[in-house]
Amino acid sequence: MPEEPEDHESELIKQMFDEIMKMIREKHIKLESIVQRMVEQGTISEESFERVYKMLTEYGKKKQWV
Secondary structure: OOOOHHHHHHHHHHHHHHHHHHHHHOOOOOHHHHHHHHHHHOOOOHHHHHHHHHHHHHHHHHOOOO
16 A cells, blocks of 8 residues: 555654754754744644643643642
C-alpha cells in the first residue's frame, strides 16, 4: 500500500520535532530562541501560545518557580 502524503509529512514533522528536542537537551539552542523566532515570523497561533503558556506554567509550579 503506498504511503499517504499526510503520513509522510507527519513522519517528517515528528523527526524534525525530535531533532529540535535533542538540540534543546544538548543546549545547542534555547527554547526562548525558538519561541522568539515564531513570534517574530508570526507563525505561532493563539491556540499554540495558550498551550505553551499552560505547559510552562505547570512546569514552573512543579519546580516551585511560580
